[in-house]
Amino acid sequence: MSNIDTLSVNSLRVLAADAVQKANSGHPGLPLGAAAMAYELWANHMNHNPKDPKWSNRDRFVLSGGHGSALLYSLLHLFGYGNLSTKDLASFRQLDSLTPGHPEYGHTVGVEATTGPLGAGMAMAVGMAMAEAHLAAKFNKEGYPVVDHYTFALGGDGCMMEGISYESMSLAGTLGLGKLIVLYDSNKISIEGNTDIAFREDVAKRFEAFGFQTLVVEDGNNLEEISAAIKAAKADTTRPALITVKTKIGFGSPREGMASAHGEPLGADNVKALKEKLGFPVDKDFYVPEEVYQHIEEINKKSEKAEAEWNQMFAQYVKAYPELKELWDKYHDENIGEDLLENQEFWAFPDKPEATRNLSGMVINRIKDLVPGFVGGSADLSPSTKTYMKDEGDFSKEDYSGRNLHFGVRELAMTGIGNGLALHGGLKPFVSTFFVFSDYVKPMARLSAIMGLPTTFVLTHDSIGVGEDGPTHEPIEQLAMLRSMPNFTVFRPADATETIAGWYYAITSKKTPTALVLTRQNLPQYAGSSKEALKGGYVIAPSKKEVPDAIIIASGSEVEISVKAKEELKKEGIDVRVVSMPSTDLFDMQSKEYKEKVLPKNVRARVAVEAAADFGWGKYVGLDGATVTMKSFGASAPAGELFKKFGFTTENVVATVKSVL
Structure with a gap:
């Protein structure tokens, strides 16, 4: 490892440790252990341009172990994403900061996915790789690989324990997603201690069974070894890759290799000891040597050049295939439809x-x-x-x-x-x-x-x-x-x-x-149904009176018995309005005037009909209303018999309406 690479990796470590310590909250263990692999990936193997974070052909990086967000924020700061400053790092986990406890998509520039639930990032990375493969198949032409990028996911032992990672990676192997590369931060520590207490399987063999190329980096601080593994992973285009990187949680701190390094601040004295060991000034927080910034600036120039070359190729592609450019625009049109x-x-x-x-x-x-x-x-x-x-x-x-x-x-x-x-x-x-x-x-x-x-x-x-x-x-x-x-x-x-x-x-x-x-x-299809369904709730069967005697509110299949109940009640001189409520969410977003028009406050005789739990219907029927809903789980029988058994009949709706009049 060259001196500038050492300084860069250790800068990531110190920034992350300071952020967690300043917040007195967070997870320093992953950032300290995984800093070397993250730096090597971002500096030498990823196509990404901090000046254009949404470049369509960028490589994607998903931190599946979202608790290690201090590492991601340190990377974003060093590489200049969104001008994320050391002041932002110092606001880690604080209200309204750009550095929340777990990475949040759309909140911090450069964050590709909201992660936190372990393993979720693994599944999302598979989706990104599938998208790349699909769009490449649709748009690439010989000499014009306009969609050609990798998806990288970094996760730890917790991600590998969660079932979602195995569900998604099994599919990734089946699909042969050769541009998906998973970096496994294998430090054999979880919150409760050594992973042997609950997790002894050979993860690599399992991924091999899925159809992955599997590679091992024995020393998680050896950039050359990490680089060689990433190059080997890229060289095999027919299989996704798992790179097991053996690391030490909390590397460089007095808590190295300890479970306590996972999810709590190191402590002021331990941060000081970390800085002393790494050769950083102990009296400066969020310190990065100027030569590191200059080094990253040179790397970013290469990234800018990569995008510029792609832009030039895409311009030629547009001229050669104008019909595909038109299709490309449709694919990327947020207003389509x-x-x-x-x-x-x-x-x-x-x-x-x-x-x-x-x-x-x-x-x-x-x-x-x-x-x-x-x-x-x-x-x-x-x-x-x-x-x-x-x-x-x-x-x-x-x-x-x-x-x-x-x-x-x-x-x-x-x-x-x-x-x-x-x-x-x-x-x-x-x-x-x-x-x-x-x-x-x-x-x-x-x-x-x-x-x-x-x-x-x-x-x-x-x-x-x-x-x-x-x-x-x-x-x-x-x-x-x-x-x-x-x-x-x-x-x-x-x-x-x-x-x-x-x-x-x-x-x-x-x-x-x-x-x-x-x-x-x-x-059945209803004569009264209309595009007003887009308002979430509307009158599907009106009453003759301006102020109805009662209102029946229903959704889905229960609208049918509600409309029939209205007709039966009409025979008895009871004038009922039926409101179809396909979406309570959309109805609640409407104006007060519209909601009053559909559900006038002075009509307190209301019945909600839905073959599900009554939870949530109270705000529509009020204290004087009633519900025809499920009070238990269902049963095994033909559907018609079940609707009768549980009271979803015209007769029961009629009786319930009468009970609230």
Whole structure:
């Protein structure tokens, strides 16, 4: 290691240690142990330009072990991303700082993904690598590799213990994602001590079984050895690579190799001892030798040159293939799809009873012709979730141009990968499974919401209507779970118009993920349904009176029995308004005037009807209202029998309305 390289690596270590100590909170162990591999990667093996952080052909770097964020912020500072200063490093983990406890996408320039839940970054890296492979297959021409970059993920023992990393890496190996390189910070320490207490497997052999090239760096401080491993990983273009880098947690500090180095500040005396050992002044915080900044500046000039050469090639590509430039612009157009609001063909539907999952499948096959970057698939369920795009091919190791993605039975990884696809840019992804398995989806859907990614979730078999499969497959509490999440839109349509509206909202959303919750059973089409579904709630069956006697609020399949109940109540001289509420999230965003128009405050006789838990309906029905909802898990029987058993009948809705009058 040359002197300037030594100074650069140790500068990263000192900056990270000072940041954690100043905050009196954080994780110094990973930054101290992994600084050498991170420096070698960023300085000599990654194509990235700090002056253009969003350069489309940049290599992506995902810190899956997000607790080691002090390392990432130190890298961003040294390399000049977003002018992140030592003052920002000194504000580590403080309110409104650019250096929060875990990296946050869209908050700090240069952060490619929000990480924190261990292993999540691994899945997102797989998604990014899949996006690169797909776009390369769509756009590259001989002599014009306009999409040609690597995805690097750095994670530790905790990431490797989490199931999501193995789900996603199994798929990466199956797909032969040769431009995915995983750096495994193997220090054999976790919070509770040596990893032998719970984790003794040979990680490399497991990755080898997945189809990875596996490499080992015995000395995590040996830059030459690290460099050779990265070069070898790049040389094999047919397999993703795992580079196991053996490190010492808390390297250079008195806590080196100790579990206490993982998640707590080193302490002032130990930081002083670290600086003394590394040859840094002990009386200066956040100190970086000037020659290190100059060295990084020279590296950045090479990075700028790499992008300039790419820009020149792309300009020639545009002249040679103007039709592909037009397609490129469509792939990268954030506003694509907005004109579909007035597209009559898009809003057309068969006028017959139909399951909303089938109607969704119809819409998917319209969108794929109108939005070229639209890609997606399911967790081995596309025949049931109706998410297969006709004539678009399957994304596979043999053909990355296919738009149908097969995730296998891996719901958690599927969602993390979907996030990676969205983060990469150029694609509008959707993922799909049965609604009950949103329990597996939710942790990564939460990250979608935090990052503001417009990923679409197609969740079918939405209620006890699943029937014979029984309570394990009948979602009860999942609607409440997803509705409770900030910046996440749940849309449960009642018919074709509402299903199309849900898809229109999803495909045009820019910063919010959308869950389309769809039926297995056929539903009728309603004369009163309209594009007002985009407001989340609207009057689908009006009353004759300006002020109705009562209001029934329903979503999805329960709109049908609500409309029938209205007709029965009419025979008894009770005038009821039926409000379809496909999305409480969107309804809550409307003006006070609109909400008052739909749900006037002076009508206190209200009943909510939904084949799910009643949690959340109280704010719409009030203290004087009632609900027809599930109070238990479901059962195994034909759907019709279950709806009767649990009270989802016209007669019960009628009786419930009468009870609140």
